[in-house]
Amino acid sequence: MIDTAAQQIIDAGRWIDAQGWCPATGGNFSVRLGAERALITASGCHKGHLSADQLLQVDLDGLPQESLLKPSAETLLHTRLYELDSGIGAVLHTHSVASTVLSRLESGDWLTISGYEMQKSLSGNHTHDASIRIAILDNAQDMPALAAELSQCWQTEPLAWGFLVRGHGLYTWGHDMSEARRHLEGLEFLFACELEMRRLGAGV
Numbered sequence: 001m002i003d004t005a006a007q008q009i010i011d012a013g014r015w016i017d018a019q020g021w022c023p024a025t026g027g028n029f030s031v032r033l034g035a036e037r038a039l040i041t042a043s044g045c046h047k048g049h050l051s052a053d054q055l056l057q058v059d060l061d062g063l064p065q066e067s068l069l070k071p072s073a074e075t076l077l078h079t080r081l082y083e084l085d086s087g088i089g090a091v092l093h094t095h096s097v098a099s100t101v102l103s104r105l106e107s108g109d110w111l112t113i114s115g116y117e118m119q120k121s122l123s124g125n126h127t128h129d130a131s132i133r134i135a136i137l138d139n140a141q142d143m144p145a146l147a148a149e150l151s152q153c154w155q156t157e158p159l160a161w162g163f164l165v166r167g168h169g170l171y172t173w174g175h176d177m178s179e180a181r182r183h184l185e186g187l188e189f190l191f192a193c194e195l196e197m198r199r200l201g202a203g204v
């Protein structure tokens, strides 16, 4: 199980890097290992060429388990998602240009997208003819505070698919790594379209 999860994270990192969505040391990825644990990337390494010795187990308080590695600085956002929804099996955090710029252009708490066929890549959506809303949290270096912000937002309205952190990037998830990758690819396509529309002065 751990070997499979590790390979899923390594493969996702290679693919995400090839898309240009985890430049420098940006991004972090995790897979749930059970009710109380997750496998997550270590802090500060390039996520495009990970090896198994750059992954460690954490409990849902974000504490390393049987490892001397330093977990991702953003571990608490991953573990909070696993606590908030027991159906989440994998979490991907990326730093694309589109998610970073769009989250800064939008000054409100939500990004609303409508009219795109690609909305159907997000579980539960069956038409372009509806609006999807992606929450935007303000960035912070204080991870317990940002995780608390996420919990508060979730209590008002449970989030689906992902959320943006302003000027920082995207968190997305799925019931397994395959669904998380589909949500990531779909959302990034939608963000790129929306950014291009705004650049052309169309819509909004």
Ligand SMILES: CSCCC(=O)C(=O)COP(=O)(O)O
Pocket: 024, 025, 026, 027, 028, 041, 042, 043, 044, 045, 071, 072, 073, 074, 093
């Ligand atoms: C230059 S990236 C800054 C940190 C960050 O936002 C990130 O996603 C990577 O942090 P980690 O500790 O997981 O390497």
Ligand SMILES: [Zn+2]
Pocket: 026, 027, 028, 074, 093, 094, 095, 168, 169
């Ligand atoms: Zn980040």
